Amino acid sequence: MTGLVIRGSRNIFTLRDDGGGETECRIKGKVLKGVEGYYNPLAPGDRVEFEPDPEHPGTGLILSLLERRNAFTRFNQKGQSSQLLAANVDVVFCVTTPASPPFRPRFLDRALLQGDIANIPPVVVCNKYDLSDNDPDVEERLEDFIRIGYRVLRVSAHTGEGLDEFRDLAANRFSVLVGQSGVGKSSIINALAPGMGLKTGALTEKYDRGSHTTTMARLVEIETPAGPARITDTPGVRRLVPDGIGPGDLVFYMREFAPLAGRCSYGLSCTHVTEPGCKIMEAVAAGVIHEDRYESFLRIREELFLKESASEYGKNP
């Protein structure tokens, strides 16, 4: 039998089969081939093969992972490994707010980057837009995200503004919502669901903040006029440490930086901080790269350097 992972911790997963039934499963033999090294072996969106567990009637055993097209991950610092948030994703909704909690463009920089690293189109969702008051600082950054090639949705789970556009993007796709705690990820799903024959009860029960909360993403299916939207809601993350690239790769994954990579006088060895003839610094001065994005770039690169040296230290203690 095959099933779709709709939620899971590090070792117990809920699968939905083609008939719509749900089965709680463990991994047969404890280790799943092909996913070694991840903090958690499976995430919502994964498809697996499973069989009934003869020892625990009503539950199942996962035998293998069907090919995973892509994965939205983050670097789990505690586990020093890649943590899967969702698999087989078509679009990443990077959720932020103009206020309450405060606008966090640096979080967006990181979430957008991770989408681009995983080759999953990321979209900015500015929720609670009813609270925006056309804040010029927020508008300036939202417009800059548009300028460098991202789609930006201004929505409100409370007033319904922008939700049609969101629904259209989510229909017939697998998507994932990422954002800091309290930006309204669950509220967006709840706002889309009423009257559509959807179970949303599970969404109002808040995630357990205890031990395994970080892996408790869950996939919900919402009927829309255009077709079903399969959306994975993830628990709020405080920080996103980019996963899957080293410090030297960063310049290739930030959209407006990438065309300048290698074009500085010092080529790829340029640190873009002090060197004459640095195309990145010239672009910042010319307003082609926003100062805040440059600041994000420097911080993320520093973090990636630290991560790299930590992992080298780990290999040769």
Ligand SMILES: Nc1nc2c(ncn2[C@@H]2O[C@H](COP(=O)(O)OP(=O)(O)OP(=O)(O)O)[C@@H](O)[C@H]2O)c(=O)[nH]1
């Ligand atoms: N004014 C306003 N408040 C909103 C909106 N969307 C959500 N909220 C409120 O923001 C608070 C947090 O919303 P949640 O949906 O729980 O946020 P979340 O991102 O799922 O939070 P975590 O589950 O902790 O990651 C709730 O009190 C919501 O009522 C909105 O569009 N406008």
Ligand SMILES: [Zn+2]
């Ligand atoms: Zn440079």
